[in-house]
Amino acid sequence: MSEVLRQGATQEESHVEGHHNGHHNGHSFWKKWHKAESFISKYIFSMDHKVIAKQFLFTGMFWGVMGGLLSLVFRLQLAYPDTPLPFLEVILGKWGEGGILDPNFYNSLITIHGTVLIFFVLTGGLSGTFANLLVPLQIGARDMASPFLNMLSYWTFFLASVVMFVSIFLPWGPAASGWTAYPPLSALKDLPNMGIGMDLWLVSIVLFIVSALFGGLNYVTTILNMRTKGMTMARLPLPVWGMFIASVLGLLSFPVLLAAGVLLLADRHLGTSFYLSEIFFNGQALPNYGGSPILYQHLFWFLGHPEVYIIIIPAMGLVSEVLAVNSRKPIFGYTAMVISMASIMFLSFLVWAHHMFVSGMNPFLGSVFMYMTLAIAIPSAVKVFNWIFTIWKGNLRLTPAMVFALGFVATFIIGGLGGIFLGNAVNDILLHDTYFVVGHFHVVMGVSALLAMFAAIYHWFPKMFGRMMNRTLGYIHFLFTIIPALLVFVPMHHMGMAGVPRRYYSFQSFDYLSQWQDINVFITIAAIIGFSGQLIFFYNFFYSMFRGKKPTSNNPWKATTLEWTTEDMAPGHGNWKGPIPTVYRWAYEYSPPYLKDSDYVPQHVPPERVKKEPEKVTGEVA
Amino acid sequence: MSGNGIQQPVVPPSRKYQTYKLMLILGIVSIVMFFAGLTSAYIVQRGTKEWLSYDLPLIFWVNTIIILLSSLTLHYGYRAFKIGHYSLAEGLVWLTFALGTLFLAGQWIGWLQLTAQGVILQGTVSESFFYIISGAHAVHVIGGLAALLWLALAIRKRKVTLREVLPYQLVAIYWHFVDVLWLYLFVFFFITL
Ligand code: HEM
Numbered sequence: 001m002s003e004v005l006r007q008g009a010t011q012e013e014s015h016v017e018g019h020h021n022g023h024h025n026g027h028s029f030w031k032k033w034h035k036a037e038s039f040i041s042k043y044i045f046s047m048d049h050k051v052i053a054k055q056f057l058f059t060g061m062f063w064g065v066m067g068g069l070l071s072l073v074f075r076l077q078l079a080y081p082d083t084p085l086p087f088l089e090v091i092l093g094k095w096g097e098g099g100i101l102d103p104n105f106y107n108s109l110i111t112i113h114g115t116v117l118i119f120f121v122l123t124g125g126l127s128g129t130f131a132n133l134l135v136p137l138q139i140g141a142r143d144m145a146s147p148f149l150n151m152l153s154y155w156t157f158f159l160a161s162v163v164m165f166v167s168i169f170l171p172w173g174p175a176a177s178g179w180t181a182y183p184p185l186s187a188l189k190d191l192p193n194m195g196i197g198m199d200l201w202l203v204s205i206v207l208f209i210v211s212a213l214f215g216g217l218n219y220v221t222t223i224l225n226m227r228t229k230g231m232t233m234a235r236l237p238l239p240v241w242g243m244f245i246a247s248v249l250g251l252l253s254f255p256v257l258l259a260a261g262v263l264l265l266a267d268r269h270l271g272t273s274f275y276l277s278e279i280f281f282n283g284q285a286l287p288n289y290g291g292s293p294i295l296y297q298h299l300f301w302f303l304g305h306p307e308v309y310i311i312i313i314p315a316m317g318l319v320s321e322v323l324a325v326n327s328r329k330p331i332f333g334y335t336a337m338v339i340s341m342a343s344i345m346f347l348s349f350l351v352w353a354h355h356m357f358v359s360g361m362n363p364f365l366g367s368v369f370m371y372m373t374l375a376i377a378i379p380s381a382v383k384v385f386n387w388i389f390t391i392w393k394g395n396l397r398l399t400p401a402m403v404f405a406l407g408f409v410a411t412f413i414i415g416g417l418g419g420i421f422l423g424n425a426v427n428d429i430l431l432h433d434t435y436f437v438v439g440h441f442h443v444v445m446g447v448s449a450l451l452a453m454f455a456a457i458y459h460w461f462p463k464m465f466g467r468m469m470n471r472t473l474g475y476i477h478f479l480f481t482i483i484p485a486l487l488v489f490v491p492m493h494h495m496g497m498a499g500v501p502r503r504y505y506s507f508q509s510f511d512y513l514s515q516w517q518d519i520n521v522f523i524t525i526a527a528i529i530g531f532s533g534q535l536i537f538f539y540n541f542f543y544s545m546f547r548g549k550k551p552t553s554n555n556p557w558k559a560t561t562l563e564w565t566t567e568d569m570a571p572g573h574g575n576w577k578g579p580i581p582t583v584y585r586w587a588y589e590y591s592p593p594y595l596k597d598s599d600y601v602p603q604h605v606p607p608e609r610v611k612k613e614p615e616k617v618t619g620e621v622a
Numbered sequence: 623m624s625g626n627g628i629q630q631p632v633v634p635p636s637r638k639y640q641t642y643k644l645m646l647i648l649g650i651v652s653i654v655m656f657f658a659g660l661t662s663a664y665i666v667q668r669g670t671k672e673w674l675s676y677d678l679p680l681i682f683w684v685n686t687i688i689i690l691l692s693s694l695t696l697h698y699g700y701r702a703f704k705i706g707h708y709s710l711a712e713g714l715v716w717l718t719f720a721l722g723t724l725f726l727a728g729q730w731i732g733w734l735q736l737t738a739q740g741v742i743l744q745g746t747v748s749e750s751f752f753y754i755i756s757g758a759h760a761v762h763v764i765g766g767l768a769a770l771l772w773l774a775l776a777i778r779k780r781k782v783t784l785r786e787v788l789p790y791q792l793v794a795i796y797w798h799f800v801d802v803l804w805l806y807l808f809v810f811f812f813i814t815l
């Protein structure tokens with residue numbers, strides 16, 4: 001291996017020389033051109049996984065802000081339904097005429113909010129970033145199996161983003177069907193905001209699926225085929241396991257969403273009737289006959305449910321790593337962690353109809369799905385149990401990353417408990433399409449995955465940018481995230497139990513709902529505070545990127561995994577200057593009894609060295 | 623292609639074959655899921671009372687035979703290729719390409735005949751499904767044709783030779799797959815319509 005490497009390096013040198021000689025006396029324009037060209041290939045159309053990781057991160061952050069802002073607009077509507085807010089007209093134009101939010105645009109806002117947060121932030125932004133950053137670095141590979149496909153994966157994601165972004169500003173209005181895009185609504189292109197906006201939404205989702213498939217192919221292949229010597233599957237760090245399982249899940253379920261989308265597009269533009277039958281529209285009967293909107297629901301949720309685990313399983317992996325490193329203890333039940341993730345993956349294919357208990361399905365079928373759904377609680381509980389026992393009696397270091405990871409565990413428990421209520425068909429018939437569901441999935445998926453993403457950003461920031469983020473600001477950010485988040489979403493559970501339906505523009509005309517007005521104001525204020533809290537994060541992030549403290553060591557958290565053995569994070573250098581380190585043990589050798597002065601043994605330190613001088617084992621590059 | 627400066631081999635040569643084949647096979651699994659989604663949607667809808675049965679025109683039989691033949695020619699091309707008969711191999715790849723194109727033309731004629739029979743895309747769901755599913759398959763065939771075209775030219779320029787057989791293998795795996803996929807779809811429609 002090292003030989004191949006050295007050859008590579010000499011080739012490179014001669015290549016660079018030849019390149020410069022050719023243009024040495026050339027026009028300065030060409031010099032500039034070449035500079036620009038190498039900038040583009042290094043940082044823009046880069047094939048380096050570390051650069052691509054950052055591209056996913058920045059795009060994800062952009063959409064995070066966007067999605068958050070959209071939610072503030074509709075939260076204002078829910079809090080002050082009849083009060084004209086003149087600035088709405090300033091920012092929204094005709095959608096906020098006279099300061100009153102257009103009801104169709106309200107639907108558009110919730111649609112785009114849900115879509116971009118689920119797909120662009122928590123899937124693209126979270127997995128895209130950390131799979132790209134960590135998979136090659138933690139398994140000991142020079143890059144992804146196919147760097148080119150990896151680049152394509154980012155740029156199709158980018159294109160999906162552009163299409164979605166454009167659709168928001170077009171005069172015809174962005175899609176207004178909810179993130180689930182149920183027909184018949186989504187199939188009728190003459191409804192307000194359901195014309196070009198909906199088409200662009202579908203195009204964007206198709207592009208996103210393609211991007212996710214490209215990414216997934218790469219992650220799975222890389223993990224299966226490109227691990228360094230000694231890195232058996234049973235020694236993989238848990239983030240890698242998480243990415244692996246979630247990618248397999250994505251490869252199997254995203255294509256089905258694509259199928260649903262293709263049929264929907266056909267219904268919209270080719271005059272088919274897959275999802276339509278006997279619809280009266282504008283006083284006329286449509287010619288469509290024989291289809292069924294329930295068919296779409298089946299196809300959609302066959303992806304839709306796995307999708308929530310495509311989000312949360314990588315988050316679980318990242319959190320497991322942060323918890324173990326900062327508890328200075330081996331992860332509790334490593335094998336159980338892997339098996340539980342795998343069984344969650346398996347079960348998540350068998351539960352989709354729990355989103356459809358009220359669609360008129362056969363009650364017997366419903367109860368089968370109900371038992372499958374409740375069975376997911378078992379592996380989920382195993383994971384929670386293992387996290388708690390990982391930190392139990394650990395030597396906790398409450399770094400910002402650790403605090404966020406603990407927050408993840410807490411919100412995952414709270415939200416998961418809501419899931420148990422919903423999983424019982426009998427309860428769900430009452431709770432379906434109420435704010436209880438909104439509260440449930442925001443806590444268990446929205447908040448906890450976001451906390452996991454923050455944990456990962458704080459933890460791997462020194463790896464990505466070579467500097468540390470500010471701790472104090474990190475803690476303040478945490479408090480300004482988790483407290484408002486709970487103040488927003490816990491009351492929603494109560495509203496849901498009282499029967500407040502989700503996706504309503506206003507509750508003014510229903511007596512039994514108007515009593516929730518004060519709570520709605522409260523939630524909106526909490527949401528504004530929570531959003532403002534994120535500004536602290538952005539300040540910290542960008543300030544630290546340029547001005548943050550430099551870490552005192554290459555391995556600031558004293559972790560065992562391979563990503564901390566690389567010195568050079570410049571793109572295109574194949575991660576390790578010398579040969580790739582060999583791995584001798586699993587990733588969680590923290591505080592083993594045979595060590596005296598140090599409390600961890602990195603994966604790449606040979607056992608002979610540990611035996612000979614156990615006091616000198618550190619994570620520094622050997 | 624790489625602007626990244628150092629040209630370190632990202633995939634060690636010893637693992638290259640495994641890696642790209644694995645990637646292709648995973649991609650194929652995804653495509654299978656796509657068609658599984660469509661065909662199970664079809665089966666679910668089949669239970670409804672508005673279901674219309676119809677006969678597929680004879681030409682779809684012919685097309686099926688043509689695409690099966692094309693797999694055969696590609697396979698014999700590979701045999702020739704492996705003993706270094708590059709020109710013969712190239713010819714057989716071209717022949718495969720021609721048969722693939724013929725298959726697509728045949729599908730087109732089949733759709734026209736169906737429409738003439740009164741089975742139209744905008745008709746009942748069972749009619750629409752046939753067009754959408756066979757159309758989606760045709761899109762995958764077009765991808766395969768592009769790959770065959772590239773392969774034939776690459777063999778002509780001797781870019782793909784015995785020292786570099788991987789591209790041929792990858793194209794062949796994909797082409798055999800779209801072939802088998804059609805066979806499955808054809809049998810599926812034959813039984814269920
Ligand atoms: C013990 C575990 C869980 C159970 C039993 C459960 C059960 C359910 C049920 C039955 C629903 C449908 C409610 C309805 O629409 O009437 C639902 C909705 C939802 N769940 Fe869960 N869930 C669990 C965990 C999770 C996790 C871990 C996530 C995400 C990471 C998640 C994300 C969602 C989402 C996004 C929705 C709503 C989708 C929508 O209608 O817009 N759930 N859950």
Ligand SMILES: [Cu+2]
Pocket residue numbers: 304305308351352354355
């Ligand atoms: Cu679900």
